[in-house]
Amino acid sequence: MTVQELPGAGASHRSTPPPAWRPRTDAAPLLPDPEPYRVLGTPAADRLDPELMRRCYAELVRGRRYNAQATALTRQGRLAVYPSTVGQEACEIAAAMVLEEQDWLFPSYRDTLAAVARGLDPVQALTLLRGDWHTGYDPREHRIAPLSTPLATQLPHAVGLAHAARLRGDDVVALAMVGDGGTSEGDFHEAMNFAAVWQAPVVFLVQNNGFAISVPLAKQTAAPTLAHKAVGYGMPGRLVDGNDIAAMHEVLSEAVRRARSGGGPTMIEAVTYRIEAHTNADDATRYRGDAEVEAWKAHDPIELLERELTARGLLDEAGIKAAKDAAETMAAELRDAMNAEPVLDPMDLFENVYAEQTGRLREQAAMLRAELDAAEQEEGDGS
């Protein structure tokens, strides 16, 4: 039944809505392309910047090695948990690469690699996951917000920060990352809406890696694509192949440029895949088959770029080896640093709850101090 056929909806009752009811924006330019945007393996690759692509390649190889090393550290018990981004490195790295120094990155709990690619010391980036503190770095120093564990909650922060920077007249863009599952959260909606209404210089990067833990995208949303969601807020939605770093770099750069020039926010859905399990605590065989994983492995971000660059004579064996060697060096350094036991002071528990400790906290700190002293005494007596 169409609206016209509904009882009481006869043509004679129709009238033209008053002007306020007309669409405020032409929706067409905001709509995403039907297929994810690609560069590698298409004629668009002719215009690739060789230098940039070689840097991308080195970063991808380093990122893959970082993922492998962090996963190994989890197996050794050095990290409490590590959400791997194997297969998603192009998204993580492109996100970091398109930002200027003064810009801000708002990562989700999975985006350690993006923080590292932005230049953060890997040990500092892993503090949260090792468990010696919540955030291992000064966010203002690196312009990287703390990795956010509650999903999508960092998105409104990105909007607020970008808005504040614009009010101050500063040239700052905020890039906020979220997973496909996170787009179902209320905070995603509120952040998108605020950003569009305020025309805040924000880029939302959704990594659609197929699953939210075990739940596939089809059970997460009925939207045609996640990128379509942008249109409802009045910002452009872009659909891009998240394994194609050239496409990612281009689309993200364009969105950052748009934000920087006062054009407002953009939402980008990167279509990618999480090759490994959600974390080491997850059994991915319960919700997906090997065939699917293998198919995505054949669409590997590093191989895609390597194939393109070698075919064009922009990368040779020596270049590949150099990238691998650099990655090995990084991994060895990371291993060494992580194998050193962190020195923890339990009295830190009472620091930084408030600017000034409350009486209650002072009392509790004294209690712990006494317990620690007693334990030390006992240890001394025992030896």
Added chain:
Amino acid sequence: MTTVAVKTATTKPATMAQALNRAMRDAMAEDPAVHVMGEDVGALGGVFRITDGLAKEFGEDRCTDTPLAEAGILGAAVGMAMYGLRPVVEMQFDAFAYPAFEQLISHVAKMRNRTRGAMPLPITIRVPYGGGIGGVEHHCDSSEAYYVATPGLTVVTPATVEDAYGLLRASIASDDPVIFLEPKRLYWSKSDWSPEAPAAVPGIGKALVRRTGTSATLITYGPSLPVCMEAAEAARQEGWDLEVVDLRSLVPFDEETVVASVRRTGRAVVVHESGGFGGPGAEIAARVTERCFHHLEAPVLRVTGFDIPYPPPMLEKHHLPGVDRILDTVARLQWEN
């Protein structure tokens, strides 16, 4: 100072609403980092008119009507504070702050701690709270128990016009996030407070003895202070000389002032509108018992709202702690095993 009081045109009684408005105006004028934001705070001046005129005076960038989304408002305020602004957020009503609790508890309260002091969030969250105004459901909650149970939040609530100004200025100046609970039924209470020359009041974390007495201490805050003062007056006829302590700040809690008072009087009743089970009074009673056990002549008693969802307006008078219920409870302090 001489004792000659120069009466100026400012002796016209001021309301708590005016004092709050003045506090924001002065803070905004002094510090360009102060931004007021929330639903309807601009042209309308807020549904209680507490932000009246601020948008006109400071522009819409400094006093901003946001989209209708509490998590978005508070979440955006987090980002603004991360960048060095000092947002003052209005939550339209107590119960409408709940959608923002995720932001409040997971981020606002913890950011200083998570970042080891690198990123304190100077956000003031103004929450009109409590009943007694005949509001329908979701407009009268006393939500302080949720806030005081969250480490990292400072929780204050003025009961006088002077404190409304002084505590709000102190909250905006604080480098920690502050939940500023506004007893909405006292918005229109008046005093001789002068908006032109606001007198200094003790800061956050200090309780004040509003009335000295010898027989027992009433410990209270916010909307229940005037009720307790009235009860203390009425108790005189029953032979009770009640001391009344206004907490002003729930976190930090001024234990010393409370303990000193109870040690003097030997008896204590905690009075508040929010429910008793797990309410702030439970904590205060426990604390007073721990520290004043040998001075107490009777158990610490509580007069609180019932442990029920806030009642419909026509029944709220039965729920809210009133003078009679306080006096009945005071009578029970005549403890005989």
